[in-house]
Amino acid sequence: MPASRVSDEEAPEGFGARVRSALAWRWGTQLIAQFITWGSTIIVVRLLDPSDYGLFAMSQVFVTALNFLNGWSFASSLIQADKVGDREIGQVFALLLLTNGMLAAAQLLFAPVVAGYYGQPAVAELLRVQALIFLTIPFTALPTALLARRLEFRSQGIANLISAIFASLTALGLAWAGFGVWALVYAPIAGFGVRGLIMSIAARLWVRPVFNLKGAGRLISFGGALTLCQLFWIVQSQSDIFIAGRLFDTHQLGLYSEALFLTLIVTGRFIPPLNEVAFPAYAELHKSGRSLGPYFQKTVQSVLLVVSPIYIGLALTAPEAIFVIFGPKWVEMAPIVSGLAVVMPLMAVQIICSPTCTSTGKERIYLATSIAGAAIFATSFYIGVQFGPQGLVHAWWIGAPLLLIFTLALTLPQINLSAGRLIGAAIPPAAACAVMAIAVFGVRALLPTDIPAAVTLVALAGAGAATYAGVLLLAWPEVVRSGIAMLRRRPTSPMPPASGPVPVGQTSTIVD
Incomplete structure (x- = not known):
């Protein structure tokens, strides 16, 4: 595979342009696909009951747990590897086929056991059908890694759009026809199948699996380390539903799980695409001898500028937003969403910390933070669940800051970035959100209590957005200009300067 140099001269124009192009396709198409999904989800939520989502959430704990072990990290090892040929690709393909075949069999085998744990026989039937998802993973994971290695995200974006349309139409059709929870089951299967087909064609996946794994030690060790990290991530991300599933009824669990789904839309849907671009980009920068600190600092500020007003705004307007978007039968989840x-x-x-370590081969740091996350969140959820859904919310309040502090303590020294510089990057969005919250509280106090919820929502959202933008423009205009310049792809310092020259003879493996 041909290599390309990431030189000092290329960084601001060549490499920076490739990264921005990758982000535009991966994040932009994700945004469009998510709007399609949101539209169908809002309609489906109105057609289904909270108990349907509670039943689906019970099955999803086991599906998600196995899905994190699907071997995707073996495919990711191709991105970080120095050299990749047909043999390595075939070996990863074989690992993916073996891993996902075993996961599908395990899900079929343990379906009755999971149903017995929850006392819901219907869960077994859901799990048996959802085992089909694992048959599509090898044909999605491997093409994704091959394209990401070259920072080629156009095909992935197109695949995301088409699969989102298929999944949305499937969910809408089945929900409208009265299939209940099965609308939630078959929709992702349709989406995964279509995406796997398109991605395989786009990446020209005409390779045979190589089951002789001789010489694949580095690929297996790197992928195995990430898989182990994902195992602990399973504990962190699924322990709340797992623990609450036996204590909450399906209505309570449905409210909490849907509130969690709603609040994780941005971090769960839009941040991972950034990581998919950041991982190969950071890996190429690392191979070229550059410090990742300035890039990570810029990424943190950019992410916070976008997600902070969205989340704080949602917390401030949750009662009206839930009533208007989801309807009156979901208003009980408004306090959960706010929290x-x-x-x-x-x-x-x-979430955006992980590529900084994995791209440089320091997967042990990622493993340590994954273990810490599992311990912190599982313990917090176990204690908080005794106090109902709000107890789980309070567990998030404790677990999230503790885990972030631990993660940054390990990550920042590795990328030569001080805590002070990172805090400085976070000040503009944090301060603007604080002023925005004051403005929203003030507007709410002035509004009549008998006006429609939609009018209140528009007034609060408008006041909040105007205040947030105004504070940034007045107090930190350079931050706004920098963000606009990146969006317009201007080469005027689109990326932070390199910390040092490229070592002689150092090349990268990403093809232009």
Whole structure:
């Protein structure tokens, strides 16, 4: 595979342009696809009951747990590797086929056990059908890694759009036809299948699996370390539903799980695409001898500028937003949404920390933070669940900041970035959100109590958005200009300057 140099001269124009192009396609198409999904989700939520979502959430704990072990990290090892040929690709393909075949079999085997744990026989039937998802993973994971290695995200973006349309139409059709919870089951299966087909064609995946794994030690060790990290991430991300599933009824669990889904839309749907671009970009920068600190600092500020007003705004307007968007039968989840939204900016920063370590081969740091996350969140949820859904919200308030502090303590020294510089990057969005909150509280106090919820929502959202933008423009105009310049792809310092020259003879493996 041909290599390309990331030189000092290329960084601001060549490399920076490739990164921005990748972000535009990966994040831009994700945004469009998410709007399609949101539109169908809002309609489906109105057609289904909270108990349907509670039942689906019970099955999703096991599906998600196995899905994190699907071997995607073996494919990711191709991005970080120095050299990749047909043999390495075939070996990863074989690992993916073996891993996902075993996961599908395990899900079929343990479906009755999971149903017995929750006391809901219907969960077993859901799990048996959802095992089909694992058959699509090898044909999605491997093409994704091959394209990401070259920072080629156009095909992925197109695949995301088409699969989102298929999944949305499936969910809408089944929900409208009265299939209940099965609308939630078959929609992702349709989406995964379509995406796998398109991605395989786009990446020209005409390679045979190589089951002789001789010489694949580095790929397996790197992928195995990330898989182990994902195992602990399972504990962190699924322990709340797992623990609450036996204590809450399906109505309570449905309210909490849907509130969590709503608040994780930005961090769960829009931040991972950034990481998919950041991982190969950071890996190329690292191979070229550059410090990742300035790039990570800029990424944190950019992410917080976007997600902070969204989440704080949602926390401030949750009662009206839930009533208008989801309807009156979902208003009980408004306090849960408000509580979870407050802490989600911290989770956004937490998520974007992982590529800085994995791209440089320091997966042990990622493993340490994953273990810490599992311990902190599982313990917090175990204690908080005794106090109902709000107890789980309070567990998030404790777990998220503790885990972020631990993660930054390990990550920042590795990328030569001080805590002071990182805090300085976070001050503009934090201060603007604080002023925005004061403005929203003030407008709410002035509004009549008998006006429609939609009018209140528009007034509060408008006041908040105007205040946030105004504070940034007045107090930090350079931050706004920098963000606009990046969006317009101007080469005027689009990326922070390199910390040092490229070592002689150092080349990268990403093809232009």
